[in-house]
Amino acid sequence: AKFIGSMKKETQLPMSDSTAQGFLWNAIWLLLNISMTLLNKSIFVHMDFPYPITISMIHMICTCSFSKLLIKYGKYPVKDLTAKQHRHVAAFSLLFCANIMMGNIGIKFTSVAMSQVIRASIPGITMVLSYFLLGKSYTIKHLMTIILVISGVCLATYGDLEFTTLGLVLQITGCVLSSCKSVTASKFLVGELKFHPIELAYRMSFYAAIQMFVFAAVLGETRSIVDNFWEYDLRLAGILLTNGMMAFFLNFSNFMFTRLTSALTVTVSGSLKNVLTIIISILLFRTPISVLNGAGIVVTILGATLYNFVSYKYRK
Template identity: 30%
Template sequence: MSTARHCPKKPLLPTGLDLASNATIHSFKIPPQRLNLKSNKENYTPNVSWHPATTRRRPSLLQQRAYHHEPYPPAFSSNKLRLPPCTPKTAPSHCSVQLPESPAFWLAMYFCFNLGLTLYNKGVLLHFPFPYTLSALHALFGTIGGSLLVKYRCFVPSRPSPQKVAILLAFSLLYALNIAVSNVSLQLVTVPFHQVVRAATPIFTIFFSGLLLDSHSSRARKISLIPVVAGVGFATFGDYYFTFAGFLLTLFGTVLAALKTIFTNLVQARKAKPHAALFNNPLELLYFLSPLAFIQCALMAYLTGELALVRHCSMTGFEILALLVNGCFAFGLNIVSFGANRRVGALGMTVAANVKQVLTVVCAVVIFDLTITPLNGLGIGLTLVGGAWYALIELGEKQRARNA
């Protein structure tokens, strides 16, 4: 037999009874003191105190929270500013970081990152001869950087439609091939020869723009490219040691660079309608492209046997740090390249790239203590004059189109 003491449960309802109805607007409650009942069971009348319904006591906040399930009503919140929670669905769809719109700013940043990364990649490939793995590293840093930007609310990526997914898959292949072929060709040829062949990019840009987009450049623009291409050739005249495979890969990389420039400008173009572009934000385009490019570059590194060689490669802490900084440079160049392409245009970007090639030669002369011949100086001058000429022609055409 259990000797446990039975304790009656306290009622959950308050002691007051609300009898308010359509006919009654008052309530009564039994006073807290107990009534002395007579042992002879005589009839008695309890002492009832009447209180208006408006003055009856409400249960405490602690009692309400003890028997209440989330969410609490706004009346129970101590915060006067009540806002809905921020989720990807309720967050604004525009980029919260206001990027500059000046083409001069983006071109200056493009020069700095492109120039630095070209020299940096050449130095890295001398001690880390794995171009596909280096390309996968660049794409990996783009993936990590894009994910961090999304995490810290720098922009909110939209949900890609089936049309966007198909375009992303095709463009990611071109994006990955351009990175990989550029690194492979840079390993096989010298920097001057690499810059000379890349100087033919504007020619391929004009050709593919007319072939694929039915976009024809003016005669003045085409003439302004002559001193640019010739100037780069003169500026980089020197040691032209190369292999036939290196020449073909460098030429193929030039074609890929022209196609990448055209399609990057195409998927971000918004000339007719502000919202007609597939990707209005270059960060969003980089966020979707980088994981696909990383998978493709890693697959190429695996198929060529580079990953097996990387596993047996011993590296110092300084070399690992140099690779990490190189990946950060590549991520910055991708952001600047997409942003500048959208604001400058496809052909303008190729001319800017050619001017960058001359600056690369100048920096190489300063860094590696090279000599500049009079022919090299003539080439540098021709390229700078041709780039300025093209910029003036483009500015005049835009002003005439705006005034028309």
């Protein structure tokens, strides 16, 4: 009752040019996110490279490298952090690392449709976490649009719900981690430290790359890659490098989007991304679609549109 009651007391924020920038970074983030999802699945299935943790490590190495170059030559300011603040960044990188790995590993054990059904719960989880951890308050209209988005994704993916118990556990864990990551990133970007997205990407990815290397070694991926090293060609290397470069731009656009909007807005866009991915998959692979699936796609897009309209109204 306290949570619902507080939602009636929405703080009205002043509107600025950041809204237009937020929509721009939203579009960039959506495009990169969909492309990355399809490319990762293609690498697992068609490139005979079933190493999700190693792919995640490549993402972090590229993010760290390109961020460092931008900091050095783009003259982005870097803050002097205390030992305690470094520990906070390292802890965030571990959360970020776990979120990415759960997503990449989970997609190997569930169908794309089942994955989207489970991840439809992320906006709801993020709303609750934002209330308790960030002190955010939302209106009843916000709550109704979130319910609409979640319902739409479930309808859009109904009918292809193949999964394993392990895949289900991994996906649910990934949902919680994704929500925690979005809320924590918001604290770093607009909280006390107010990191520039480039600096946060650099600091986070540096620690995350080391963590993922350790995980890959412990879980046997590194050994398997070394044993099969001569079976890989330059084409795969080029695709992995391209994948890593896309990951850098994806992480940067994610932080810019979060900085200009909110953690909840990012997760609502994530739900819209899930449905757009389904639409693109249908067009590319000529997948048959039922009336129920089509209705779900329409409902999700409508819910995301209404959410953005409600957010715009209360920021005006």
